[in-house]
Amino acid sequence: MDTDVLIVGAGPTGLTLANELLVAGGSTVLVDRLPRRSELSRAGGMQSRTLEALDQRGLLQPLLATGEYPVTNGHFAGIPLPFDPTRHRLPWRSVPQVTIEGFLEQHLAAQGIHVRRDHELVGLDQDGDGVTATFANGTTVRTRYLVAADGAHSTVRKLLRVDFPGRPGTMTAVAADVRLSTDEKVNTHTKGADGCWAHVFPLGTDPQGRPLRRLALGGRGRSLSRDAPVTEDEIRDGLRAVFGSRVELLELRYARRITNAARQVAHYRHGQVFLAGDAAHIHLPLGAQGMNTGMQDALNLGWKLGAAVHGWAPENLLDTYHTERHPAGAAVLRNVQAQSLLMDWAGTRDPDVTAARELFAAMAQLPDVQRHLADMMSGMAIRYAMPGTEAHPLVGRPSPDRDLGSARVHELLRSGRGVLIDPADRFAKVADLWSDRVDRIGAGADTEPMLIRPDGYVCWAGSPNDLEPALGRWFGEPR
């Protein structure tokens, strides 16, 4: 074997996974077909759960120190969701995808993992032991596991002949990075008279400190072919149709057309090959979810591959990547469908849709509804099914970031190992059997005991009798 894990694609998913494997241990090769990192702006929003994941690796503060990244509210179908500090310790941030990619790539390089560029995967041969990957430049890599993080048009998916079922794109809209003449409210969805709409998001600032905006423009009569170039005139015209003379285009930095295609593979695992990020699921970029979902796929898969490479992975641990992440991806596709309907993305001007939106917008003012939507859109509502222990409300959910005096829980996860919070040293004996994989941390007697996986999800809390089975289920045989 040349490597334990080969990651194809150095977008946010592949880069996050490489970092997870760095923390978990085991050799990794990360390749990308591009000769240099893409400077194309795409995602601009980071959700609370993704921010937590970076915090769990000690990367959040260094990332945020690279520039000014405003705190922003989330939204559902353009209906703003106020940030609730009691539920989300880390509020949404507006951090451009190019910044995240650049930061992660530099961090990996500093740790000795360099993206092998000009490596376009063109062939893949899987047998019982591993996978042989062939590249257009004539080189090959033999690997135990291969992860497809090669985006929406995934070559790996095609080489495996894996279907990508779902809905084809029926419409396009324009997504552009711009400077505008007014500080039009961000994260709002505004409709024009002729069924066209505009959505404005924050996108950080340019080098002169001037606010940049991601502008989405669409609606009836504005769905051009995906390949038709986006012109400044088209954007000016769209702005006028929605805002009149109130908002003008000052600078167009980048533009592309996006479609409402929505697809998800049926299985995330194919033998020794795993699909992650856009290679596994695509949808409209509504509510900052694509990149965030891909990075969270990587967070889920990384430690499990590490466990397999180190030989302590319990049977079926790798299969839980699919059973946990497929429903999470499917839920995102569903909420995006609902959002695109409520926003009348297609610009139908159907009065039934308008009535539904008005009703929904009124309901979204209710605190319980806001909480539900904010939890969903921030990634904090994710609850993985964990048979055997799920009766406890914490199990399957991201661990609370309690301050234990010596450290916060998320700081403890920086080791990449499991964490057992053990108030009053009740579980020292049993924890000792897994001490090479799980750190036992003492805490005040009133702290709730819990077992946390390396990806930050609680996998046991509550009944002491369930602890030993949970350790075995997630961390393998005792020493």
Ligand SMILES: Cc1cc2nc3c(=O)[nH]c(=O)nc-3n(C[C@H](O)[C@H](O)[C@H](O)COP(=O)(O)OP(=O)(O)OC[C@H]3O[C@@H](n4cnc5c(N)ncnc54)[C@H](O)[C@@H]3O)c2cc1C
């Ligand atoms: C306009 C727009 C706005 C968006 N806004 C948001 C947002 O605010 N929040 C959010 O979460 N998401 C957003 N998204 C979605 C987000 O950009 C994607 O979900 C994200 O880029 C997916 O990351 P990935 O790493 O899975 O794939 P990609 O970013 O597509 O990376 C795939 C990588 O694989 C490489 N590759 C491809 N084929 C091969 C091959 N054969 N061999 C080797 N390498 C290969 C590519 O060069 C690329 O570097 C937006 C998308 C768009 C278009």
